Amino acid sequence: MASFNHAEEHVDPDMIVLQANLDDMNPEHSSYVMDRLFEAGANDVYWIPIIMKKGRPGMMLNVLVSETKLGQMEAIIFRETTTLGIRYQKCTVHRLGRVMEQVETIWGSVTVKAGIYEGEVVQFAPEFADCERIARQAGVPLKQVYEEVRRKYAEQQGAQ
Structure with a gap:
C-alpha cells in the first residue's frame, strides 16, 4: 500500500x-x-x-x-x-487522516475517500454519489460499480 x-x-x-x-x-x-x-x-x-x-x-x-x-x-x-x-x-x-483520490473505471472516474493511519491506508470507500450516478447511467447494479471501484483502488494502491 x-x-x-x-x-x-x-x-x-x-x-x-x-x-x-x-x-x-x-x-x-x-x-x-x-x-x-x-x-x-x-x-x-x-x-x-x-x-x-x-x-x-x-x-x-x-x-x-x-x-x-x-x-x-x-x-x-x-x-x-x-x-x-x-x-x-x-x-x-481521534480522526484518521483523509485523502480523496480518483479511480478510473470502464464507466468513468469515481472518487474514493481513504482513511490514513500512521501514513498507511487502513480503510477506503468509493463515494456513494459517484457510484449511484454511474449505476443509473450505465444501467448496472450499484453493488457491481461499488465492488469494481474497490477492486481498482486496491490494485492502484498495490502498484504504488
Whole structure:
C-alpha cells in the first residue's frame, strides 16, 4: 500500500456530544433537523430509536460538535425539536487522516475517500454519489460499480 505522510491524523480534545430524547416529535422532521445541524457546523448527527418511559417509542438525537459551536446547536435543538432538555458529554475525537483520490473505471472516474493511519491506508470507500450516478447511467447494479471501484483502488494502491 502507498504511504501518505501528508494526510495527518487529528486529535481534537474539545468536542461535545449533545443528546436529546424525543417521544412526541413527528419523525418526518428528523431529516430537516439533521440538515440544519450539519449546516450550522455539527461534525456528526445521528438518531437512535429508543423505548422511553411507559413503553413509548422515541428517538435519541446525538450531535457531535466542537465546544465553539455549542450555542448554535442548542438553539437549533430547542427551536426545531420537542425536547425539554439536552445532555452534554465532553469527549476527545481521534480522526484518521483523509485523502480523496480518483479511480478510473470502464464507466468513468469515481472518487474514493481513504482513511490514513500512521501514513498507511487502513480503510477506503468509493463515494456513494459517484457510484449511484454511474449505476443509473450505465444501467448496472450499484453493488457491481461499488465492488469494481474497490477492486481498482486496491490494485492502484498495490502498484504504488
